[in-house]
Amino acid sequence: MSMTRLRNPLFLLWVPFVLSVQFSSAQEKIILGLTTRNGSTSLPFVIAEEKGFFKAEGLNAIVVIMQNQVVVNGVVARNVDYGGTFSNFVGAALTGLPVRIVMSAMNGSDHYLVTAPNIKKVEDLKGKNFGISSFGGTPHSEAIMILRKHGMNPEKDVTFLQIGGSATRFAAMESGAVQAAMLVPPFSNFATKRGFNQLMSFNEIMNIPLGGLAVHTQRMKEKPDEIVKMI
Structure with a gap:
């Protein structure tokens, strides 16, 4: 009886190593920074995580809640893989930082x-407290534009208080801690039912994309397929 000789004994060691690397790559943790799990612009990412849509694409993506500027700084420093916010990344890109928005969640x-x-x-x-999620975040940016549109000085005429998401801002309004806030449904609807005034939609001032997915330019070069799967 003849035996087939193994020409490359290292092959038996190489195959498990390759499979291990591929498995490790598929399971690499991906950090997606958001400012809240409850906002409408966050829902696509939260649902993708909770319903397993990311996993179906072979992505081990995890939503982590953090302050708006922390999301931007994290993506710039490459400690956070993706940012699920919008306005701060627009400003960051315009100042020359290596970040780009690759998807818009809402028009x-x-x-x-x-x-x-x-x-x-x-x-x-004028002279009142205005509740925002975080300095530089979308509600803050929108409030500034509304105030300026009506001839006010945002830096002097109101006091911005960094509070958190719409639910927290609504609670702050009910307690009297703030007298104004940018709220999303259903909290804007809850507010009107309880006697608060809904003065306007931000779309009356400007219609711009909202929410999205931002990433470091280097990751765009390194992992274009991953970005497509994230979208």
């Missing part, structure tokens, strides 16, 4: 300016 804002019952117009906000 318009779902934020409404909601104010205390005694505030009937934007100009009445």
